[in-house]
């Protein structure tokens with residue numbers, strides 16, 4: 060296929076940035092989206108006129124959460140349930156024009172080209188994304204507390220969030236509620252995490268607000284774009300936990 | 310050549326670790342506050358080490374090149390983690406896990422280390438559950454297990470196909486707790502580019518902030534390298550794109566010996582390659598071999614028919630299929646260890662039975678599992694007359710519950726539905742058993758410099774069993790290093806902070822700067838990737854699944870040529886003081902090229918076959934084991950630990966003799 064690519068170029072965090080147009084021939088439908096970007100970069104390097112396009116990626120199998128492109132107006136592009144690295148060119152047609160931009164949100168400043176800074180997500184977790192047990196291994200036997208399979212499965216589902224930030228990028232308010240609620244739920248659904256549940260939700264929400272993420276107005280766009288299908292139930296659960304924690308105080 | 314001392318404690322194997330812990334020096338809590346430790350890497354090994362050391366009271370500085378510690382490559386591990394819990398009551402024990410691991414490693418690992426690994430394995434599971442790791446459970450609420458290749462018990466704990474992710478999030482959460490308390494200072498988007506030695510001891514590192522490009526000096530009383538494996542020396546592997554050898558290689562060049570570089574695991578079940586643009590290969594977890602059956606057509610005419618599209622694999626009758634693993638290895642069947650399964654696939658494909666266009670693919674088929682599970686489910690539901698369709702649907706649901714995310718991953722990449730048609734798979738580079746040489750305390754040959762996780766060499770011998778890398782990473786980080794490092798640091802309680810305004814730090818920084826500037830100013834014509842791909846091709850064709858003297862010698866010459874041309878003609882666009890992924894890659898590929906040569910030299914020197922290292926000259930010639938790998942215990946029951954001499958083509962070898970007191974050396978048989 061032949062493609063026209065309109066790609067966001069920005070030299071560094073302070074540069075204003077602009078869209079530039081590139082054309083690429085001979086794109087195979089079996090390529091992944093990032094392999095298509097590799098081919099474009101190889102072309103730019105061979106021409107030697109401008110720097111290749113910087114983008115974040117690592118695992119290239121949808122699990123590390125590093126890749127983060129806004130493709131034709133959607134985080135991770137048109138396919139559902141996948142990250143940018145899992146998107147394949149067979150989802151596009153010969154002659155298409157594709158717009159490629161970084162994730163946009165106040166909490167995610169652009170570093171360069173398509174690379175953004177998502178360290179706000181880490182800071183939210185420093186505030187409470189853990190269970191306070193020592194790492195000595197001298198805990199009780201793993202089977203001492205049975206956990207109902209349904210709870211374990213739900214905690215697992217919440218814990219599959221890869222921290223990519225597509226939920227924030229898809230939200231008109233740039234809210235981080237889906238991400239934070241997945242983290243809160245993962246712990247609060249398990250007996251081991253219940254003990255600190257109140258403190259956790261209060262601290263994490265406070266940090267989330269400090270980072271400049273917007274409010275949740277229940278549009279649900281986040282869950283639609285989430286590559287891991289993190290459910291809106293988590294937001295409801297976090298709201299309940301938060302309410303409980305603020306009413307009872309600590 | 311010298312003989313290396315691994316510092317294995319005295320006494321019976323089952324008491325060694327306990328005795329050692331009782332005897333080693335401790336640092337009191339007040340003094341720990343005066344001691345800094347650098348941890349390079351935040352995967353399972355580095356993340357768990359950083360969290361534990363910080364919790365004990367040391368000041369930890371942790372480094373990773375990704376934008377968050379949670380994205381370390383451990384996140385991608387799928388299948389599971391072993392532990393000798395014997396929850397299934399199937400006869401498992403610490404001894405059996407130890408035995409399986411040593412046998413699986415083809416008797417080329419260090420007994421004492423492996424025993425300790427098996428011993429602490431049970432703590433890992435307790436620890437992770439306490440941290441909130443959501444392992445798979447049964448309906449009664451207890452933990453579930455599955456079995457993995459090369460063993461006869463079910464000892465693998467898992468979280469669907471995302472075990473690595475869940476374990477890493479556990480270690481990351483333990484880190485978060487310490488970062489929140491200020492005990493760990495985290496440096497994400499930082500790449501370690503050299504080790505700094507003062508008076509012969511590891512005292513710091515030079516790291517590049519990859520966003521600003523600034524070079525930074527960081528000092529500490531000890532340095533832990535937990536930077537993962539070097540499978541990307543093959544360019545194509547199941548590793549993440551950024552996985553690299555740089556941290557390990559830099560300490561090697563400063564005096565740390567590199568052990569058994571040629572021991573590589575080629576994993577049997579990966580999605581076959583498709584085109585030249587391919588950037589990485591994707592693993593389909595070994596857990597799939599619990600339920601999937603591997604086969605190729607029995608007759609070449611069917612292979613042709615499948616290739617030209619006139620026949621579908623599902624149309625072949627049972628009689629027309631060759632379930633070659635079940636045929637050759639009736640005792641273990643589809644669950645033979647990885648090296649054995651990979652070679653068997655290669656053997657069939659080399660004989661012309663590969664089922665895709667490139668001739669490099671075999672089938673992994675779930676049809677019988679789907680039918681079996683469907684029937685079980687129908688019985689449970691009381692549906693005595695369930696139709697074939699209904700049974701299939703029920704069975705597919707069960708399979709989806711077990712492997713859903715893997716099946717989805719497969720479908721996204723290949724555009725084929727593995728519930729309806731068998732998966733196509735082929736071996737790919739996956740893991741490196743070789744790595745930095747360490748003694749029993751995980752210390753390298755540089756005092757104060759440690760190596761943990763996939764970056765070291767110690768526990769897996771010449772072949773790693775499934776689900777044991779996660780175990781080793783967490784054992785090293787949570788339960789071994791925190792003890793053994795104290796023994797060394799006890800000597801440092803009066804040292805005080807290590808200054809960085811010294812000639813040692815300045816020289817190291819200037820060296821790094823000169824190296825990077827040379828890349829930027831090189832004015833070459835070819836991209837970094839073009840060299841990396843060339844190196845990968847040589848490695849795969851001549852230093853891959855089967856190796857021989859002629860090929861290895863050619864490889865060594867070709868790699869030398871690539872190295873010379875790389876330094877002459879590589880083109881690195883952009884500048885140094887800005888985010889510059891091409892510069893990062895250039896520095897890594899330059900190290901891969903040097904490693905590649907050592908790797909081939911090591912493979913050439915080891916004239917036996919063992920585990921993942923198969924020398925064509927050393928195979929069983931007749932008898933029931935005909936064609937299987939043939940070890941040479943008389944001449945090769947040792948670790949080859951290589952010393953850097955300044956010339957990549959002239960490394961010097963040292964040996965650590967391997968003695969087996971608790972396990973009898975045998976021909977590994979899975980028949």
Ligand SMILES: Cc1cc2nc3c(=O)[nH]c(=O)nc-3n(C[C@H](O)[C@H](O)[C@H](O)COP(=O)(O)OP(=O)(O)OC[C@H]3O[C@@H](n4cnc5c(N)ncnc54)[C@H](O)[C@@H]3O)c2cc1C
Pocket residue numbers: 349350351352353354355356372373374375378380381382383384385386387388389390472473499500501502535536537538547548549552553555556592739740761762763764775776777778779780782
């Ligand atoms: C697809 C896949 C599936 C797997 N599945 C399983 C499984 O089911 N069970 C199992 O037991 N094993 C499995 N393995 C193997 C296992 O995942 C790895 O061996 C293990 O996770 C390695 O952990 P680690 O902590 O040693 O290194 P990694 O997780 O690779 O971490 C390396 C860390 O070092 C950092 N780093 C590297 N170089 C530098 C540098 N120069 N400067 C700063 N930081 C640096 C990185 O940023 C990263 O944080 C799998 C491997 C793959 C590839």
Ligand code: SF4
Pocket residue numbers: 219220221222223224225226227237238241281284285286287288289
């Ligand atoms: S909730 Fe979904 S979209 Fe948001 S960070 Fe997690 S995986 Fe990404």
Ligand code: FES
Pocket residue numbers: 115116117118119120121122123124125126142143144145
């Ligand atoms: S590169 Fe890891 S999720 Fe896309």
